[in-house]
Amino acid sequence: MIKYNQIELMICVAARNLEDGATVVVGTGAPCAAAMLAQKTHSPNLCILFEAGGVAPNLPAMPISVGDSRTFHQAIMASSMPEIMETCQRGMIDYTFLGGAQVDMYGNINSTMIGPDHSKPLVRFPGSGGANDLASLCWRTMMMTIQDAKRFTNDIDFITSPGYLQGGNSRYEAGLPRGTGPYRIITNMAIMGFDDTTKRMKVLSVNPGYTRKDVQNNCGFELIWADSIAETHEPDEDELRILRGKVDPDRYIIGR
Amino acid sequence: MTMLKKKITNKDGNLKSGQNELFTNPDADAAREFFRTKSRALKPKLSTVEEVVKNYLHDGDYIGIGGFGAIRIPTAILHEIIRQKKKHLGFAGHTSTHDFQILAAGECFDKCDIAYIVGLEARGLSPNSRRYIESGKVKITEWSNATLSWRIKAAAMGLSFLPARNLMGTDTFKYSASKEIICPFTGQKYMAHPALYPDFAAIHVHECDVYGNAHIYGASVSDQDLAKASRYVVLTTEKIIPTEKIRQNPEATSIPFWCVDAVVEIPYGSYPGNMPYEYFSDEEYLRKWLTIEKDPTEFKKFIDKQIFGTKNFFEYLELNGGMEKMKKLRAIELLYDQK
Numbered sequence: 298m299i300k301y302n303q304i305e306l307m308i309c310v311a312a313r314n315l316e317d318g319a320t321v322v323v324g325t326g327a328p329c330a331a332a333m334l335a336q337k338t339h340s341p342n343l344c345i346l347f348e349a350g351g352v353a354p355n356l357p358a359m360p361i362s363v364g365d366s367r368t369f370h371q372a373i374m375a376s377s378m379p380e381i382m383e384t385c386q387r388g389m390i391d392y393t394f395l396g397g398a399q400v401d402m403y404g405n406i407n408s409t410m411i412g413p414d415h416s417k418p419l420v421r422f423p424g425s426g427g428a429n430d431l432a433s434l435c436w437r438t439m440m441m442t443i444q445d446a447k448r449f450t451n452d453i454d455f456i457t458s459p460g461y462l463q464g465g466n467s468r469y470e471a472g473l474p475r476g477t478g479p480y481r482i483i484t485n486m487a488i489m490g491f492d493d494t495t496k497r498m499k500v501l502s503v504n505p506g507y508t509r510k511d512v513q514n515n516c517g518f519e520l521i522w523a524d525s526i527a528e529t530h531e532p533d534e535d536e537l538r539i540l541r542g543k544v545d546p547d548r549y550i551i552g553r
Numbered sequence: 554m555t556m557l558k559k560k561i562t563n564k565d566g567n568l569k570s571g572q573n574e575l576f577t578n579p580d581a582d583a584a585r586e587f588f589r590t591k592s593r594a595l596k597p598k599l600s601t602v603e604e605v606v607k608n609y610l611h612d613g614d615y616i617g618i619g620g621f622g623a624i625r626i627p628t629a630i631l632h633e634i635i636r637q638k639k640k641h642l643g644f645a646g647h648t649s650t651h652d653f654q655i656l657a658a659g660e661c662f663d664k665c666d667i668a669y670i671v672g673l674e675a676r677g678l679s680p681n682s683r684r685y686i687e688s689g690k691v692k693i694t695e696w697s698n699a700t701l702s703w704r705i706k707a708a709a710m711g712l713s714f715l716p717a718r719n720l721m722g723t724d725t726f727k728y729s730a731s732k733e734i735i736c737p738f739t740g741q742k743y744m745a746h747p748a749l750y751p752d753f754a755a756i757h758v759h760e761c762d763v764y765g766n767a768h769i770y771g772a773s774v775s776d777q778d779l780a781k782a783s784r785y786v787v788l789t790t791e792k793i794i795p796t797e798k799i800r801q802n803p804e805a806t807s808i809p810f811w812c813v814d815a816v817v818e819i820p821y822g823s824y825p826g827n828m829p830y831e832y833f834s835d836e837e838y839l840r841k842w843l844t845i846e847k848d849p850t851e852f853k854k855f856i857d858k859q860i861f862g863t864k865n866f867f868e869y870l871e872l873n874g875g876m877e878k879m880k881k882l883r884a885i886e887l888l889y890d891q892k
Contacts, residue, residue, distance in 0.1 A: 325675040348698060349621050349648070350772030357888060361836065362674045364621030364648070364772055366829045366886060375829075377773045378648075379706055382699035386718055405723075409695065415728050417689035423672035425725050426648065430699035433719040456724045471722030472733070472742030 303485035309532035320344045321392040328394030348427040350376040385434035393431040402518045404460025404479030432458035437480035444484035450517035461496035487512045502529040571729035573694040579713045579747035597763040600815040606633040609785040615643035619756030619776045622650025623826040627789045629866035630755040635659030646670040647701040657682040681846040695728040707748035708782030716743035754783035762796040765813025771829030780812040833885035
């Protein structure tokens with residue numbers, strides 16, 4: 298039995314979703330670790346981009362900011378924010394990762410504020426940053442997060458970044474590019490996708506050590522379930538060796 | 554396909570608008586009237602931090618800051634803005650992090666266009682910045698990083714808006730000042746993002762000549778557009794270079810002289826931020842700042858000592874470790890082991 302923690306599992310699962318030759322815009326932290334892990338395992342030609350302008354760097358260390366020197370170290374390009382966002386808008390970016398304080402059953406994400414009055418927030422968060430843009434314009438959006446019933450809620454205080462909005466065809470009807478939207482929600486308990494028609498969050502597999510009941514009890518809305526629910530593949534020895542030895546040797550991310 | 558798009562257009566016959574305030578005038582003709590009078594002279598523009606903040610920035614102005622929060626930021630200008638107690642500014646919170654912390658400490662702005670504020674990315678949230686925004690003293694309008702980039706780009710292009718495909722369907726849009734429009738060619742719905750013409754911009758660059766012809770290395774974020782969009786532009790620079798160096802390599806010019814009103818040479822001018830290829834950010838200092846912010850009284854003492862208690866940026870550098878610290882930060886940036 299291999300021992301690993303929740304963050305390591307989520308990073309390994311996320312990395313497996315990034316196929317060789319794809320493009321991905323990442324932020325700092327776990328998403329960057331997932332992209333680096335994919336690159337050092339099955340996707341050597343994964344093209345990693347950062348919203349401040351870095352294109353395909355040889356990352357020498359984990360960046361602290363999506364604009365710091367590491368994000369364009371020995372890169373193909375040190376470009377600009379409009380350049381990266383316009384590349385997303387043109388349909389050239391396959392994946393992105395987002396985080397947030399709340400997510401609802403259609404994958405809409407709040408990273409702006411908590412409270413009923415926008416002009417006087419009870420708790421203020423950074424806001425969209427690039428999240429709304431990436432969620433609108435990249436083909437597939439993924440989220441890695443610890444799951445609990447407060448975070449997974451339909452009483453979302455503010456939709457910062459679009460998921461499938463009100464479900465069904467509403468995302469496309471709002472004017473967002475056809476064929477884009479949330480793809481995977483990777484939590485410490487389960488892996489979710491979205492129903493093709495209703496666009497509701499749908500459990501695809503349950504992580505080792507958790508039950509269906511755990512997954513539903515730690516979610517504030519009713520989840521739907523795939524016809525057959527597999528157990529999520531554990532991280533294997535190679536993934537863990539590379540993640541711990543080469544991606545995050547100082548345990549900035551996986552030590553949290 | 555065309556039919557489907559038409560149907561959508563009809564369905565949302567009444568196009569929506571963001572409900573929050575637009576803090577700046579997007580009118581391209583008003584901007585042209587100003588730019589008509591802006592000096593095109595190739596003349597030396599060397600100045601001091603004190604003078605440029607006094608001469609080019611006034612209470613109530615709208616400002617944009619170059620770089621990316623704690624990367625390539627004009628720290629000396631930011632300090633001077635709070636030293637001179639500038640008030641009621643409008644601020645483009647475009648990927649703002651340490652720049653936001655400094656201006657929030659001085660309560661210098663009371664209007665803010667928000668893309669990213671109150672956080673320092675992987676380092677965590679700024680308690681004082683949060684207190685300031687949560688107090689309700691600041692009028693806020695929501696946007697996103699791409700939206701502010703494109704609003705600045707629209708101004709750089711001499712337009713009043715640019716169409717784009719983000720923000721749609723979200724509360725970010727609801728609390729913005731963008732408007733939905735229909736493409737006259739395809740019937741596709743777009744967001745019209747209003748041009749952003751700041752009154753004042755400060756940008757820190759790697760090198761420039763005395764006329765303001767500048768080289769920026771590494772990611773440029775939105776700075777080339779910001780230099781074109783803003784009425785007054787002040788550059789702080791790691792070093793002044795001879796104009797020959799610009800003319801030897803004209804394709805490398807990031808910002809041309811006619812955008813620039815003043816130049817101030819400030820080595821290590823992005824400290825405690827990162828300056829690509831020169832020095833890394835001082836993470837220990839940024840952590841200390843975040844920790845002290847938890848206690849408002851201690852934070853006030855800290856700001857008094859760091860900013861009001863230092864007469865200029867060089868004293869501030871000395872206070873925080875001087876050349877010895879800079880040498881360490883260079884080693885981190887350039888990935889070599891310091892002996």
